[in-house]
Amino acid sequence: MTRTVPQLFDLTGKVALVTGGSRGLGLQFAHALGEAGARIMLTSRKAGDLEEAVAELQAAGIDARWIAADASKEEDLRRLGDETLQRMGDVHILVNNAGAAWGAPAEDHPVEAWDKLMNLNVRGYFILSQHLAKKSMIPNRYGRIINIASIAGLGGNPPEMQTLAYNTSKGAVINFTRALGCEWGRYGITVNAICPGFFPSKMTKGTLERLGEDELASHAPLRRLGDDEDLKGTCVLFASDAGKHITGQWLAVDGGVSVVTGG
Numbered sequence: 001m002t003r004t005v006p007q008l009f010d011l012t013g014k015v016a017l018v019t020g021g022s023r024g025l026g027l028q029f030a031h032a033l034g035e036a037g038a039r040i041m042l043t044s045r046k047a048g049d050l051e052e053a054v055a056e057l058q059a060a061g062i063d064a065r066w067i068a069a070d071a072s073k074e075e076d077l078r079r080l081g082d083e084t085l086q087r088m089g090d091v092h093i094l095v096n097n098a099g100a101a102w103g104a105p106a107e108d109h110p111v112e113a114w115d116k117l118m119n120l121n122v123r124g125y126f127i128l129s130q131h132l133a134k135k136s137m138i139p140n141r142y143g144r145i146i147n148i149a150s151i152a153g154l155g156g157n158p159p160e161m162q163t164l165a166y167n168t169s170k171g172a173v174i175n176f177t178r179a180l181g182c183e184w185g186r187y188g189i190t191v192n193a194i195c196p197g198f199f200p201s202k203m204t205k206g207t208l209e210r211l212g213e214d215e216l217a218s219h220a221p222l223r224r225l226g227d228d229e230d231l232k233g234t235c236v237l238f239a240s241d242a243g244k245h246i247t248g249q250w251l252a253v254d255g256g257v258s259v260v261t262g263g
Contacts, residue, residue: 008242012037015088016078016239019071019128020098022049023093024201025148025231027056032232033239034062034152038093041084042066063196071098072120074127081131090136093239096125097148099169106164113167124175133189143189144239145180149173151248151258169194176252181248190247192238197254199226220255 016033017148034057041055042050042064050066052095057064067088069080076121076232099121103112121239129145135142143234147159153170172191198216217224234253252258 003241006218008058009236010037010238011236011240012094014038014092015041015084015090015091015240016095017041017043017084017091017132018095018097019043020096020126022046022053022066025199026095026097027053028228028231029097029146029148029235030057030064031060031062032094032235033095034060034064035232035242037259038239039088039093040064042073043069043080044098045070045241064113070122071128072116077124077128078131081128085132085135090140091132091145092142093135094129094132095146095148095235095239096128096173098124099148101163102165103162103166104164105162109164113190117165117169118172121166122172122176124163125173129180129191133184133187137189138187139185141188143184144182144243145189145191146235146238147173147177147191147193149177149195150158151182151197151252151254151255153195154225154252154258177250178248185247190244192243192246192248193250194231194234194238195250195252195258197252197255197257198224199230217255220257221257221260224255226253226255 002183011033016038018026018030021030030040030042038061040075042053044050047068048195050068054064054066069076069079100117125147150170152167153174177191218232231253234251
């Protein structure tokens, strides 16, 4: 019997691991998945931030817990994967959200900063995806991997932005998504990417202060920045059976900025 729309979006019985989940976009993803019925494991580096985030989720009636881990360290990622499986059972949904940015002119960009971004923004996604796929998703012939990229991965920026390493890493995430979606489809695993535009956050605070909200919003056809609701629907679509026939794709959630810039 064909399921209804609410049934297709229902995540009851599913376990979701969200990296970089203690604030900002990661916490928005956690709320979305939890509100759809999933049990949530949050991770980031700082225990205090995680305790506050989990308390917020639990106050909203969401089954949530946390593990502190550094997503730039392979040993932490493997520990995170194993401990999540031990405490929560099989992981059905992985949101690779942990990331960093760095602004500097390309000619003066520190190599160590380049390496830091590639390690966290790309290598970390691969390590955790591979670990959970081998231990849970492939044996169960089911998985939903959601990689958080950016519209910065679709092309260049105005010269004043000076985020070469960030753009490069997010471009890599988009093609990682395409290639992994092609390879793991045979196991019943979908792999998709969300490409947010400008959302106010700790990572974007400096840009917001430098350019101002009105100036940033003026580049979007919708004339606004992203808010605390704008990524929730896309996340649940990719995580649920409503999106079971979508894989290897990316979707820009940016108020139309990438359409104007030709991304």
